[in-house]
Amino acid sequence: xxxxxxxxxxxxxxxxRDVLKFAGIGGAGVILGxxxxxxxxxxxxxxxxxxDDQTAANKINFYGKHQPGILTKNPxxxxxxxxxxxxxxxxxxxxxxxxxxNYSAQLMNGKLVEPYTANKLLPTADTxxxxxxxxxxxxLTFGVGPSLFExxxxxxxxxxxxxxxxxxxxxxxxxxxxxxxxxxCIQACADDPQVAFHAVRNLVRAARGKVTMRWSQTGFNSxxxxxxxxxxxxxxxxxxxxxxxPNVDNVKEMNEVVWVQPGESKSWMxxxxxxxxxxxxxxxxxxxxxxxxxxEATFGRHRDTGAPLGKEDEFEDMGLERKENGEPVVPVxxxxxxxxxxxxxxxxxSFSYSDGIHPNTGAFDAGLLxxxxxxxxxxxxxxxxxxxxxxxxxxxxxxxxSALFACFPGVKKGSYLGAELFG
Numbered sequence: 001x002x003x004x005x006x007x008x009x010x011x012x013x014x015x016x017r018d019v020l021k022f023a024g025i026g027g028a029g030v031i032l033g034x035x036x037x038x039x040x041x042x043x044x045x046x047x048x049x050x051x052d053d054q055t056a057a058n059k060i061n062f063y064g065k066h067q068p069g070i071l072t073k074n075p076x077x078x079x080x081x082x083x084x085x086x087x088x089x090x091x092x093x094x095x096x097x098x099x100x101x102n103y104s105a106q107l108m109n110g111k112l113v114e115p116y117t118a119n120k121l122l123p124t125a126d127t128x129x130x131x132x133x134x135x136x137x138x139x140l141t142f143g144v145g146p147s148l149f150e151x152x153x154x155x156x157x158x159x160x161x162x163x164x165x166x167x168x169x170x171x172x173x174x175x176x177x178x179x180x181x182x183x184x185c186i187q188a189c190a191d192d193p194q195v196a197f198h199a200v201r202n203l204v205r206a207a208r209g210k211v212t213m214r215w216s217q218t219g220f221n222s223x224x225x226x227x228x229x230x231x232x233x234x235x236x237x238x239x240x241x242x243x244x245x246p247n248v249d250n251v252k253e254m255n256e257v258v259w260v261q262p263g264e265s266k267s268w269m270x271x272x273x274x275x276x277x278x279x280x281x282x283x284x285x286x287x288x289x290x291x292x293x294x295x296e297a298t299f300g301r302h303r304d305t306g307a308p309l310g311k312e313d314e315f316e317d318m319g320l321e322r323k324e325n326g327e328p329v330v331p332v333x334x335x336x337x338x339x340x341x342x343x344x345x346x347x348x349x350s351f352s353y354s355d356g357i358h359p360n361t362g363a364f365d366a367g368l369l370x371x372x373x374x375x376x377x378x379x380x381x382x383x384x385x386x387x388x389x390x391x392x393x394x395x396x397x398x399x400x401x402s403a404l405f406a407c408f409p410g411v412k413k414g415s416y417l418g419a420e421l422f423g
Contacts, residue, residue, distance in 0.1 A: 050105040057134040069139030075189035082182030110135030130198035143405030179401025219351025240306035268420035271409030279401025282367040300334030
């Protein structure tokens, strides 16, 4: 071995020892199994403020009055994950959200969470599977569940909003414990499913030792185009999904439906919202054996246009017209008719999912990841209760997963996710 080769090896080994010493960790096995090198370096100031890069391709801003991914139009792919919090103190939890703030801004810029290092004796800070891909309209949305506030070591119980409680059991619920609840959630939406997965993977990896994964669900939407405009997507039953949504461009409407206003909840929730997640299994084989007329009567809409029965346009108001025999044109047990019996509204963001074949039935394991945003959970609860046992759609679906999260307001430049909570 030449003197130059010996010198190179010695430099690498010294560099490795220095990093471990700097991080206060005794061995490489520990650093990988605990909080990770990324977190160690960041704690020492290696991750300065990251701003929105307006030159990035297919970019959505991270900073703003509200979190991205809520009013953002036409999401195509989602990676939704529910996490258990294992942080030992409020300080640890706060540091995690501060780290996630910079990483989220970087990811939504279409970049690596941190540049690769030249030292190949260490793992890279970014896992790399999205290298070369652009921002793909990535949005990251964060929320906290009721159970987070019950952890004594975090000292957050007095900050819990009174309305942030687990959703009640609804008629026909058959919940799988593997898809229920969670302390923290991350919703990653993007045009590219690999970009969404990469974002969640790196956020969870960076928080190793402070969170563990509880459950996750991927989902997708496809959009018919007309005059260069994306139309309402269809679910796996082939019906348009989201027709009745409020106008996300109407600030007054969003303040009435989605955004928590000052004085309506805990002060840290002002500008935030509540996220409901429901994993709904769709029994496709049963549906496929159902006549089209019966399918339309189940939803209360025409399948091809999305219009209410008896109407021609998707966005026409549902009337109370009756047939010659006196029966209502829109059946009173149809899904849409029952939903319209309550005044409450919400912003629906649903995604189809397909998870292969169900091991017990041999049928498709497919359905809908229903996500909604509302300023108070009672909006969803009232609508879901209106369906009750009367909803004809219950013959074709089963609710398997359920969770409720409080989503922070947006992040101001120079601040961090959840800053109002930690105040």
